[in-house]
Amino acid sequence: MLKKIAVSPVIIAVILSLMLLFWLFSGDNYSAKEQAPAQQQVPEAQLAQVETRWSEATPYQLTQIAQGQVLPWRSVSIKSQQAGTVKALLKQQGDTVQPGDKLLRLSDEGRSARLAQAQANLKLRKTELDSARALGKAQFLSATELTRLESELAQAEAELQSAALAVNQTEPAAPFAGIVDRRHIEVGDFIQTGTELMQLVQIDQLKVTAQVPQQHIAGLSEGQNVTLRLLDGRELTGTLSFISYAADSATRSFYIEVTVANPQLWRIAGASATVEVQLTPVLAHLVSPALLSLDNNGNLGVSVVNEQQQVVFYPVQILTADNDGARVSGLPARSQIITQGAGFVQPGDTVRVAGATL
Missing domain, CATH: 2.40.30.170 (Efflux pump adaptor protein, beta barrel domain)
Incomplete structure (x- = not known):
């Protein structure tokens, strides 16, 4: 007589679980062999969004x-060219003068007499030379003697010019139109050559x-x-x-x-x-200083969006800065300046523009 074998419910549950797993595994394996796995869907890259403002350059007068x-346009110190005593002051401080106006008068110190002597000596030398030339034509005078007389005449002419200049220098004159700004001498002063007289x-x-x-x-x-x-x-x-x-x-x-x-x-x-x-006016944009930034090379500039919707960094030069903003040069005449989001994009990036304002 056969004995009944008692099977535990736990063992039955384990066996059923193993059979279920075997069935599921064999089904997935078969499906993988029959069908290629579906391609994974890659999400499209999102373009960065920036806000911009259109800016028109205007001429700006640089200073x-x-x-x-x-x-002064001209300033000269009038100095004495002759020694002597100041006899008269013909112009005072603050007086307006014209070119050639006499400023003061020095003592003569015998200069007029020497001028008269030089004039008489010149007249004598001319007479001697004229007579000698007449004798030379008659061959009564040698060429050497004639040359000596010509030399003496030239010396007399030089002496006359020197004497006339000395007399003229006793009354210094204004070299240009101006004002006597300072006077350094008084009547009765004895001055030497080179003494400063007046400032014109x-x-x-x-x-x-x-x-x-x-x-x-x-x-x-x-x-x-x-x-x-x-x-x-x-x-x-x-x-x-x-x-x-x-x-x-x-x-x-x-x-x-x-x-x-x-x-x-x-x-x-x-x-x-x-x-x-x-200076020559230049085209400049008025921007907020907050829009200025530095590139990798340390250049100060502004980021803009070009016609291809790409970010472009333009180095700029600050012309002036005040409470209204900074005026800069270096941007195109009409520029779409990034006002929001410039810190999240790089030059060359393609971006989406959210409502550019004027």
Whole structure:
């Protein structure tokens, strides 16, 4: 008589689970052999989105500013060319003079007598030479004697010129139109040759000198308009008349001169002033300083979007900066400037523009 074998429910559950797993595995394996796996869907790359603003360049008047020294157009120290005593002052400090006006008179010291003697000696030498030439024609005078007389005549002429100059120098004259700015002598003073007598200046036209740094000299050219601002607020206009061709070896700056009219005869010669040179206007954009950034080479610039919707970085030069923003040059005349998102894109990236504003 056969005995019944009791099977545990746990064992039955394990056997069924193993059969189920075997069936599932064999089914997947068969499906993989019969069908190729479906291609994995790769999501399309998302373009970066930026916000932009259109900007139109406008002409901007550049100004080069330097500190200058105002000088008289001409200034000369009148010095004595003869020794003597001051007999008369013909012009006083502050007097206006014209070219050739006598400024003072020195004592004669026998100069007029020497002039008269030189005149008489010259007349004698001329008479002797005329007589000798008449004798020479008659062959009564040698050529050597005639040459000696001609030499003596030339010496007499030179002595006369020297005597006349000495007399003329006892009354020094103004070399140009101007004003007697200083007088250094008084009547009765005994002066020697070379003594300073008066200072003569011309201030109806002024000369302003300044030094311009080498990095700014390229924007200057002769003939440019210049505004001269004095410390008290007054202004004069002039013209850039000279630019040195070589920089100062110590400061690396260039010397310039400005010609300024001074019809009011303002007393400003010798003072300092601010020189503003009007440079050639350039096209400039007004941008927020927050839009300026540095590229990998350390160049300051602005990122814009071109016609191909690509990011372009343009190096710029800051012309001025104030509360309204920074005026920069170096961008195209019409530029689509990135206002938001420039920090998340690189030059050459293609971007989506979200509503460009004017």
